[in-house]
Amino acid sequence: MSRNKFAATIGLALVTIASAAGHYPAFAVDNMETSGTADLTSVRAKIAAKDYTSALSELRGLAEDNQQADVYNLLGFTLRKTGDFDTSLTYYQKALDLEPDHKAAREYLGELYVDTGKMDKAKEQLTSLTLLCPAGCDELGDLQKYIASRGVN
Template identity: 70%
Template sequence: MKHSYLGKHALYGLLGAIAVLTVVPVATIMPAYAVDDIEGADAPDLTAVQAKIAAKDYKGALADLRDLAQDNQQADVYNLLGFTLRKTGDFTTALTYYNKALELKPDHKAAREYLGELYVETGDMGKAKEQLASLQKLCPAGCEELSDLQKAIDTKVTQ
């Protein structure tokens, strides 16, 4: 009788150890995100897309982003779709995706910067300055997005 009692506890101990060893690695492996404004644990891993954008492979990035957008209504995905479309010269569709990103997350700094840059590129300096004002509120101590948009505006004004 005593032998089966120990066997039962040994079995529970073994099952518990297996459960811990199975759960711990899953809990500690998190994907690396390539975007500063991470929405949360459900945000897709955009590392591969960011690499394509950095390599100026906008068509490849666009294909990946369109696939991601079908499964994710997520500000980072929409923002990068807007960025990639803007870089390919499709300003109208880029504007749509920047606005979708900002509908989901009005304080998305990168979307504000990129939308402002779109307005600079299309010559709408008033709207570019509106995005700059939004970034000044979001980054009272300054941030990269604010300084990048300010530089784009200053460069366009002096041309």
């Protein structure tokens, strides 16, 4: 019998014995998947319609069940649009903690820094996007335009 077959047979036997004895393997129930994606279609439509209150309500519900960079990023965006800059910053940081290369979060965080007069920090986000998008990307271009529209070079 090969080693792989032997190991598989022993593993199956152990699971069978544990099941018969009423012992089951412990599985973590509090770990949240970040690879799956929440359906954000409705939220994006509300944001496009500038219905930030409804988008925020839906996003808060999604955030309870989904630890995902996209959800946190849109929470940050919506909160920024409603003027809650401090909480917005928290959610952008959560998004980037989960996914440091999240381009939209970097763009919107840069815009938040522009809105709050922290141009050095906005330019840090611009630098990060430049590194993430050496050939250019929408997020890089949008942040460049946002900074330029505020009269900052």
